[in-house]
Amino acid sequence: SYELTQTPSLSVSPGQTTSISCSGDKLGDKFSYWYQQKPGQSPVLIIYQDNRRPSGISERFSGSNSGNTATLTISGTQAMDEADYYCQAWDSSTAVFGPGTKVTVL
């Protein structure tokens, strides 16, 4: 079965830029998606189709996908960005999620 891996956690200072990686075999041949989940809340789509932002999502969030790695970049990180971030791809008709990356804003 297809698997995605992510760094479990990272810390970032306010105003800095940080990147979250998601790795999977030939992930660049698939579309990647990113969801943000804050404590006690449902996940929210923040990036779809590798690099597109839904309406209402801050321009601080951007995505890319190539080779075996998809990357979510948060520019000018704010305290409100502290959350868990999950990447997702499709293995045929099955949705596969990465294990998540906990982002702490110090």
Added chain:
Amino acid sequence: EVQLVQSGGGLVQPGGSLRLSCEASGFTFSGHWMHWVRQGPGKGLVWVAHINFDGSSTDYAASMRGRFTISRDNARNILYLQMNSLRVDDTAVYYCVRDVGVPVADRWAKWFDPWGQGSLVTVSA
């Protein structure tokens, strides 16, 4: 406003059954595949099942196949998840999600948006 409002959930003993419901509004329900995704306590997201537009096609994660049944009532805009033979490790928050898909060149881009508010299912003696 596109919205998914869930109901059901609760405490059930191992081996018991439970049905979750998810009422959709603000969009053409019959025009979308729908899914259930779960999240164990302190754990990540796990895809559970999907159902196509009219309910004629379904699929399940391996550990749920044969125990869970996804269904839909397009006349009432409701998605269901019937869970039987529940196990302690089925304890999780269950989310219903809308599948949004668009054709891109020779393939499809599909994503989950929005997510329901979640239903807590606790399986314990």
